[in-house]
Amino acid sequence: MSKRTFRIWRGDAEGGEFEEYTVEVGPGMVVLDAIHRVQAEHASDLAVRWNCKAGKCGSCSMEIDGMPKLGCMTRLGDYPESHTITIQPLKTFPLIKDLVTDVSWNFAQNKRIKPLQPKPRDADGEHRMQQEDVDRIQEFRKCIECYLCQDTCHVLRDHDRKDAFVGPRFMIRVGQLAMHPLDTEDRIPAIKEELGSGYCNITRCCTEVCPEHINITDNGIIPLKERVVDRYYDPIKMLLRKVRGA
Numbered sequence: 708m709s710k711r712t713f714r715i716w717r718g719d720a721e722g723g724e725f726e727e728y729t730v731e732v733g734p735g736m737v738v739l740d741a742i743h744r745v746q747a748e749h750a751s752d753l754a755v756r757w758n759c760k761a762g763k764c765g766s767c768s769m770e771i772d773g774m775p776k777l778g779c780m781t782r783l784g785d786y787p788e789s790h791t792i793t794i795q796p797l798k799t800f801p802l803i804k805d806l807v808t809d810v811s812w813n814f815a816q817n818k819r820i821k822p823l824q825p826k827p828r829d830a831d832g833e834h835r836m837q838q839e840d841v842d843r844i845q846e847f848r849k850c851i852e853c854y855l856c857q858d859t860c861h862v863l864r865d866h867d868r869k870d871a872f873v874g875p876r877f878m879i880r881v882g883q884l885a886m887h888p889l890d891t892e893d894r895i896p897a898i899k900e901e902l903g904s905g906y907c908n909i910t911r912c913c914t915e916v917c918p919e920h921i922n923i924t925d926n927g928i929i930p931l932k933e934r935v936v937d938r939y940y941d942p943i944k945m946l947l948r949k950v951r952g953a
Contacts, residue, residue, distance in 0.1 A: 708733050709788060713741055715753065716795040721805045721887045725793070726750075732783055738794065739767050739778035742806075754805035762918060763852030769806050770795045773917045775855040778815070797858040810854055819901065820881050824892040840888035846926060847883040849919040850876065856913035856923055862906045872903035875913035879927035886930070899935045 711732045714725045730744040739757055746753050757767040760779045766777035772786070772793050786792055800808040828834055829843050856875040873881075881902060885894045897906045909932075911924045921927075937944065 711741065711783060711788065712791045713943075714791055714793040715742070715745065715806070717750075717753070717805055718802070720802050723802075723805075726819065727791070727796075734784070736783050737779055738769075738771055738776075738781045738783065738792065738857070741783060741792075742778060742794070754803070754807045755806050763851055765851035768797055768853045768855055768858070770797060775858045777853060777855070780918055794934070797854065799858045799860070799864045800854075812869060813852070813854055813857060813876065814872075816877045817880065819873070820877060820884065821892055821894070821897070822889060823884055823890055825889040826891045834889055836888040837880050840886075843926075844883050846888050846921055847879045849921055850879065851919060852876065853918060855916045855918065858913045859916045860907075861910065861912070862903075868903070868906060872906040875923045875928065877902065878904065878907070878931060879921065879923050882927040882931050885934070895934050897937045898931050899939065904932050904935055907932070 708731045710729055712727055712729045714727050717723050717726045728745045728749050730741060730748055732741055732744070739755075739760060742753065742755050746755075755767065755769075755778070757779065758764040759766070762777055765777070768775065769778050770776070771778070771781050774798065778794075781790070794806065795801055796806045797808045797810075797941040800810050800812065803809050825834070837888055854876060857863055860872075860874050862872045863874050878898075879896060881894055884890050884892070885898070909924050909929060913925045914922055917923060939945075
C-alpha cells in the first residue's frame with residue numbers, strides 16, 4: 708500500500724473549488740476506487756455517479772487530468788506515484804454536485820431521431836440482409852452512452868451549440884439507423900438540418916476518448932456527411948434535379 712493525493716472538484720451550480728485528499732491505495736486500483744476511499748475516510752458527502760464498475764454502464768464519466776474518461780477503467784498505475792491526480796465533472800453539461808452532472812439533454816436528443824422504418828417482409832414473411840451490411844452497424848451498437856464523446860466535442864463543449872448539433876453520440880445513433888439494410892426512412896434532410904452534421908469538422912477527438920473504441924468519426928460521421936454532400940452539393944446531381952424539376 709502507498710499513499711496518493713487527489714484534487715477533486717467540490718461544489719454545485721453556484722460555485723465550488725478543488726480540494727485535496729490523501730488516501731492509501733493498492734495495486735490494481737482505479738480512480739473510482741480512490742474516490743470511494745475518499746468518501747469512506749474524508750468526505751462522505753462527495754457526490755459521484757457510478758453503477759457497474761466494469762466499464763459497461765457509462766455512469767462514472769468524469770474528467771481525469773483534463774481528459775474525459777471512465778473512473779472505473781482508469782488505473783492509478785497509469786500515473787506516476789508522485790503525481791497529484793485531478794478529478795472533475797464533465798464540463799459540457801450542467802453541474803449538479805461535485806462530480807455529478809445533468810446529462811438529461813442527451814435523452815432529449817435521442818427522442819428527436821425517428822425510429823427504424825423497416826421495409827416490407829419478403830413473400831415468405833422473412834427479412835433478408837447481407838452479412839456485410841449487418842456487420843457495418845454492429846460497431847455502433849457497442850455504445851454505452853457514457854457521453855465522453857459529447858463532453859470532448861468542441862461544438863458542444865467550447866461553443867455551446869446544443870441548439871444546432873446533437874453531438875457525436877447521436878450522429879452514430881442516426882448512422883446506425885441510416886445504414887441499417889432494412890431502414891426506409893429518408894434521414895438525409897434531418898442529418899443536414901435538424902441534427903447539424905455540418906457543424907462537425909472531423910477532429911476525431913470523440914473517437915479518441917471512446918472507451919468502446921468505436922470509430923465514431925470515420926465509420927459514422929464522415930459517411931453521413933458524404934450522404935449530405937451527395938444529396939445537396941454534388942454539381943451533377945444538382946443539375947439533374949433542376950432538369951427534372953425536383
